[in-house]
Amino acid sequence: MPNLFASLIGVPATEAQVRAEVAKFVKTRDVHAMRGVMSENLAHITSKSGALLQAQGIFIAVATYLLTQGWPRALALISIFLLTVASLAVMTNLRTVFIGRDTRIEDDDAAEIEIVVQTSLLAARRGIFFNVALYLTFLSILLLGIGSALLEVQP
Numbered sequence: 442m443p444n445l446f447a448s449l450i451g452v453p454a455t456e457a458q459v460r461a462e463v464a465k466f467v468k469t470r471d472v473h474a475m476r477g478v479m480s481e482n483l484a485h486i487t488s489k490s491g492a493l494l495q496a497q498g499i500f501i502a503v504a505t506y507l508l509t510q511g512w513p514r515a516l517a518l519i520s521i522f523l524l525t526v527a528s529l530a531v532m533t534n535l536r537t538v539f540i541g542r543d544t545r546i547e548d549d550d551a552a553e554i555e556i557v558v559q560t561s562l563l564a565a566r567r568g569i570f571f572n573v574a575l576y577l578t579f580l581s582i583l584l585l586g587i588g589s590a591l592l593e594v595q596p
Contacts, residue, residue: 452568459561463554472553479560483538486567490534493571497528497578504585516588520581527577534567 453459466475504520540559 450569450572452565452572453561454565454569456562459565460558463558463561467554467557472550472557475557476553476560479557479564482564483560483567486564486571487534490531490567490571490574493531493574493578494528494535497524497531497574500524500578500582500585501528504581507585507588511592512585513588513591516584516591520584520588523577523581523584527574527581530570530577531574533570538563 453462463475470478501521501524504517504524508514508517508521540556540563
């Protein structure tokens, strides 16, 4: 089941999967380069999350306006609800984090690898939240489109 979930959501879903991926990358890349790559990935997903949040705000405003214009009430309200849930999910990606060195690990290389693992786990969690929010946003926009089609076919 975790593999199916990871395939659907697009990121490793468990800590074991993340650790296996990090182990593969560390074999082919310098651990410090991997740390830089993962930091860039976190910055990228944070930027994408901010952009998605802006788009969600626009669609919430549109759906609210459509409610006042006689659009199918149930579809507009469900759309607003889904957009709100998606916004709350993607907002979790905008928090700042600090991933420091685990002082219990004395070996420098092992400590660096653990930092890459922790950064990768955070990136995976953020990826899951982003993708779920993106899917919910798409579903809400689809509902608004269905509402538009229903208005066109009504006499």
